Every structure is written in structure tokens, then in C-alpha cells.
Amino acid sequence: MLRAFIALVKLSFLEAVRRQVLHVMVLLSLVVIGVAGTVSFFDLGVQVKIVKDTGMVMILLAGSLSVVFLISGALFHDVEQRLVYPVLARPIPRGLYLFARYTGALSAVYVGMTLMALTLLLLLWIHLRYVSGLAVVAIAFTYLEVALVGALAMLLSTFFTPAMTATLTLFLYLLGSLKMGYLQHLAERNTGIAKWAITTISAALPNMEAFRFKDALVHDLTVPANYLLLVAIYGICYTATCVAISIWNFGRREV
């Protein structure tokens, strides 16, 4: 079973790293991070803040967009092209197949994100001659956020077509990023069914804001360790729930 899983992950990974969208995202982000780090308009303190800010935003955006585009079409493509049948004809559970597809695509995105993260850390080291532990922590939580976005895309892809999945995932991602500020404010301003609907949607949406420690990195603030642990547990549990629901839905679906 483990051998089958590794073989499927490898296939999914190789398919994902060949996709043009990943190359474009990684190259664009590397150029933006490189330009922010090398072109000097400000004094050193401001320059370092700009490098940290731009680097973290680019790693997050490139990772999230790549994972959405890679995962949203993966299952649909396999079913439409009938690539899934020879695999499922073997004694491989559908859940394992889906999990391997998710892991392979996520690994490919992580390779691209690692390139960006290394560039950012190298630029910080060039400017400051040291790299703070918080930079590594902030990047690690960006990886976790991207895993959650990928799991959400995988979950939606078991229900919808690729275009619908990508659009819905990006929409939910934006709503999840604004939920603590905007949606709660919106719920307070409404009454009746509208308030109930907004509160229900807000309660189910993933809290994307919790994974972002860019401000702490830029302004050199400390984040409590127990909060980091809470967010890590939250991210892992939410991702696992999304993957579990997608496995359940793919298992009962006609292919």
C-alpha cells in the first residue's frame, strides 16, 4: 500500500512540476522578490521591511494560486481522460488515490515556495547578516496556509468542474482572509435571516488571517508560542477535515 502511495505521489508530483502555471508563478515571484531586495530606494531599515513584506506576500500569493490551479483540475482531468480507471482497477482505495494526488501537487508547489523562501532568507542575510527565527516560523505557517487552501480546492473539486472549483476556492480564500474584520462587522449590522446566514458562513469558513505573521516579522514583534501551537493544530485539523470530506465524497461518487 505504501509503495502504491509513493508511486502515485511521484506521478502526481511529476505532472504538477511540468505545468506552465507553476513555472510562471514561481518565476514572477522570484523576479518581484529579487527586485525588492536588490533595487535600493530607501535606507537600510525601510529596505529590509520592504523585502520582508514583499517576500512574504509573494510566497503566499504564488503558493496559494499555484495550488488552486494545480489541484482544481486534477481529479476532473483524470476522470475525463479515463486515467483513473487503470489505477482504481488495482487494489488501491479511492481515498489513497485522492490523498496521493493532493500530496503530489502540494509537494510540487512546496518546491516552488522553497525556492522563493530561500531567496527571501538569502536577501535578508545579505542585508542584516543574520536571519531571525520568526522569518522561518512565518514561512512555515505560509506553507500550512497553502496546504489548507489546497485541501479546500481538493474538497470543492470532488463536487464541481475545474473552473467552478478554482473560482469558488479563490472566493472562499478571500472571504476567509476578511472574515474577522469584514464578515463580523457585516453580521453586526444585519438582522434576522441575513445575520444568521452571515454568522453561519463565517463560522464554517477557514480563518486564513490566523496563519499570517508577516506583520510580526516586518515590525520585529514577538508572537506567543501557545498561540503558534493553537494555529498549527487548527491548520492541521482543518486541512485533515477537508481531505477527509473529499475522500468520503469521491468514494461515493460514480466515476
Next chain:
Amino acid sequence: MRLVAGILVILTLLSVGFAHEEGGHAHHHEPYHWQNAEMRQHLLAQLGGMAALGMAVGSYRLLRRRFTT
């Protein structure tokens, strides 16, 4: 070329979302999310919800297995 243009449009749209988040801290002096007690409560509530969902599904599967065998 179309891919690059599409990605640039999405990056611009997403940056609006992030700008809103940044603006919240810059203009209203709101606490950062790791200083916000409401955020912790929200995360704990969602974790509780996921645990309840997991327990409900687990018990359902256990009961179904017991009655079908």
C-alpha cells in the same frame, strides 16, 4: 501571454484583500490577531466544531457497522 495577464489580474485582485487587512491595523490601531482574544476563541470554537463533527461521523460509522454485521 494570456496566462501571465490572467495571473497579474488575480494578483492585483488578491492584493486588494490584503490591503484591506493591512489597512485595518494601520488606520484603526486594532490589535494584531495574535493579541486578539476573540481570534483565539474563534479558532477554539472551530476546533471544537471539527471535533464534534469527527465524533458524530465516527459514532455513526461504528453504529452502522454494528447493525449491518
